[in-house]
Amino acid sequence: xxxxxxxxxxxxxxxxxxxxxxxxxxxxxxxxxxxxxxxxxxxxxxxxxxxxxxxxxxxxxxxxxxxxxxxxxxxxxxxxxxxxxxxxxxxxxxxxxxxxxxxxxxxxxxxxxxxxxxxxxxxxxxxxxxxxxxxxxxxxxxxxxxxxxxxxxxxxxxxxxxxxxxxxxxxxxxxxxxxxxxxxxxxxxxxxxxxxxxxxxxxxxxxxxxxxxxxxxxxxxxxxxxxxxxxxxxxxxxxxxxxxxxxxxxxxx
Amino acid sequence: xxxxxxxxxxxxxxxxxxxxxxxxxxxxxxxxxxxxxxxxxxxxxxxxxxxxxxxxxxxxxxxxxxxxxxxxxxxxxxxxxxxxxxxxxxxxxxxxxxxxxxxxxxxxxxxxxxxxxxxxxxxxxxxxxxxxxxxxxxxxxxxxxxxxxxxxxxxxxxxxxxxxxxxxxxxxxxxxxxxxxxxxxxxxxxxxxxxxxxxxxxxxxxxxxxxxxxxxxxxxxxxxxxxxxxxxxxxxxxxxxxxxxxxxxxxx
Numbered sequence: 356x357x358x359x360x361x362x363x364x365x366x367x368x369x370x371x372x373x374x375x376x377x378x379x380x381x382x383x384x385x386x387x388x389x390x391x392x393x394x395x396x397x398x399x400x401x402x403x404x405x406x407x408x409x410x411x412x413x414x415x416x417x418x419x420x421x422x423x424x425x426x427x428x429x430x431x432x433x434x435x436x437x438x439x440x441x442x443x444x445x446x447x448x449x450x451x452x453x454x455x456x457x458x459x460x461x462x463x464x465x466x467x468x469x470x471x472x473x474x475x476x477x478x479x480x481x482x483x484x485x486x487x488x489x490x491x492x493x494x495x496x497x498x499x500x501x502x503x504x505x506x507x508x509x510x511x512x513x514x515x516x517x518x519x520x521x522x523x524x525x526x527x528x529x530x531x532x533x534x535x536x537x538x539x540x541x542x543x544x545x546x547x548x549x550x551x552x553x554x555x556x557x558x559x560x561x562x563x564x565x566x567x568x569x570x571x572x573x574x575x576x577x578x579x580x581x582x583x584x585x586x587x588x589x590x591x592x593x594x595x596x597x598x599x600x601x602x603x604x605x606x607x608x
Numbered sequence: 609x610x611x612x613x614x615x616x617x618x619x620x621x622x623x624x625x626x627x628x629x630x631x632x633x634x635x636x637x638x639x640x641x642x643x644x645x646x647x648x649x650x651x652x653x654x655x656x657x658x659x660x661x662x663x664x665x666x667x668x669x670x671x672x673x674x675x676x677x678x679x680x681x682x683x684x685x686x687x688x689x690x691x692x693x694x695x696x697x698x699x700x701x702x703x704x705x706x707x708x709x710x711x712x713x714x715x716x717x718x719x720x721x722x723x724x725x726x727x728x729x730x731x732x733x734x735x736x737x738x739x740x741x742x743x744x745x746x747x748x749x750x751x752x753x754x755x756x757x758x759x760x761x762x763x764x765x766x767x768x769x770x771x772x773x774x775x776x777x778x779x780x781x782x783x784x785x786x787x788x789x790x791x792x793x794x795x796x797x798x799x800x801x802x803x804x805x806x807x808x809x810x811x812x813x814x815x816x817x818x819x820x821x822x823x824x825x826x827x828x829x830x831x832x833x834x835x836x837x838x839x840x841x842x843x844x845x846x847x848x849x850x851x852x853x854x855x856x857x858x859x860x
Contacts, residue, residue: 437737443733457738
C-alpha cells in the first residue's frame with residue numbers, strides 16, 4: 356500500500372500540488388485523473404521520488420520515503436516498475452534486451468535464468484516473435500507492451516503508469532488497460548495509473564483520484580463516478596455528449 | 609543586475625558540473641555491464657573518430673609545411689626548417705589542441721545529443737526509477753573510453769608530419785633529406801610529454817563537459833540541438849583555457 360499525507364510541491368514560486376492526502380491499495384488499479392497541467396505527472400514523480408515533495412510525507416508500506424537514505428531509496432526503486440508515457444525504451448537495445456535489462460543490472464541471476472524469466476514475461480504480454488526487433492521497428496502498442504514487460508520483469512510490488520494509453524488507437528488502448536489490470540490482480544501489485552482517458556476511468560478505475568489545479572478535487576471508484584455531483588469531475592469526465600448519454604443510461608432506474 | 613545574474617548562472621553550472629563528477633564516481637555499475645559499455649564507447653568515440661582525424665591531420669600537416677616553405681624567403685635559412693616547423697606545430701599545438709577542438713564538435717556534440725535525447729524521451733528517468741546510478745552508467749564509460757584518446761592524437765601527430773613530408777617533397781619545397789633532418793634537429797622529448805599531458809586533460813573535458821550539457825538538458829527536440837551547440841562552444845572554451853594554463857605551467 357502507498358499512503359500520501361499532505362503532499363505539496365512548489366517549483367520556485369509556482370504551486371503545482373497542494374495538500375494532497377490519499378492511499379493506494381495493493382491489488383487494485385488506482386487512477387489519478389485530471390486535466391493537462393493539473394499536476395498528475397508531478398504527483399506521480401513525487402511518489403516515485405524523482406521529485407522531492409516540498410511538504411508532506413509518502414509512505415510505502417508504512418515506511419516513509421522522506422526518511423529513507425539513498426541506499427534505502429535505491430532498494431525501494433528495485434520494487435517499482437514504471438511505464439512511461441512515451442514508453443522510454445532504450446533505442447540501442449532489442450525488445451528482449453530491454454526486458455532483460457533490469458535483471459542484468461540489478462540481480463545476480465545467471466544468463467539462463469534471465470532468459471527464462473524474460474521469455475515468461477514476453478509470453479505474458481503477447482510479444483512473441485518481436486524479441487529481436489528494435490524499438491524503432493515496432494508499433495506504439497507493442498512499445499507499451501515492451502514497457503509493461505520491462506516494468507514487471509522484476510516482480511515489482513508497485514507499478515506506475517504515466518498515461519499508458521496516450522497515442523494509441525481505442526482498441527489497443529483497451530487491450531493495454533486490460534493487460535495492466537490483469538497483471539495487477541495476478542501479481543497483487545499496487546498500481547497507479549496517470550490518465551485522462553475516459554475509457555480507462557470507466558473500465559479499470561477501482562480507485563480514482565481527481566486532481567483539479569493541483570488539489571484533490573474528488574476521490575471514489577468507477578461506479579461512484581457515475582453518481583457523483585462534484586462539478587469538477589462532471590465537467591471533466593462528462594465533457595463529451597457521448598459520456599453524458601452513457602451516464603444517463605447508467606443512472607436510469 | 610543582469611551581469612550579476614549571468615555570473616551567478618556560471619557559478620551554478622560550475623557547481624553542478626562538479627556535483628555531477630562526484631556522482632559519476634559514486635555507486636558503480638556491475639563490471640559485466642560496464643565492460644560492454646566501455647567497449648561500445650571506445651568503438652563509437654575513439655575508433656569512429658579516426659577517419660576524420662586522419663584526414664584533417666594529413667592535409668593540415670601538408671598546409672603547415674607549404675606555408676612555412678613559402679615564408680622562407682631568405683636564402684640563408686636552411687630548408688630543414690620546414691620539417692622542424694611542421695614537427696613543432698603538429699606536436700605542440702595542432703594535434704593535441706586543434707584536433708581536440710574538432711573533437712569537441714564531433715564527439716562532444718554526439719555525447720550531448722545522445723544524452724539529451726535520452727533525457728527528453730525519459731530513458732534517463734527509466735534508469736533512475738530502476739535504482740541505477742545514471743551518472744555512473746552513462747558518463748563513466750565515456751570518460752574511460754576517452755582515456756584512449758591519446759591514441760587518436762598519436763595517429764594525428766604521425767599523419768600530420770607525413771602530410772607535411774608529402775607536401776614538401778611533391779611540392780618541390782625541399783628534399784627528403786632536408787625534411788627528415790628537420791624533424792630530428794633540436795628534438796625535446798619533453799614536448800611530447802607536454803602534448804600528452806594536455807591530451808589527457810582534454811580527453812576528460814571532452815567526455816565530461818558535453819555529458820553535463822546533455823544530462824541536464826531541459827525541454828524537447830529543439831533544446832537537444834541548442835544544447836549540442838552550447839556544448840561545443842563551452843567544451844572548446846574550456847579546452848582553450850586549459851591549454852593556456854597547462855602551457856604556462858609546463859613550458860615557461
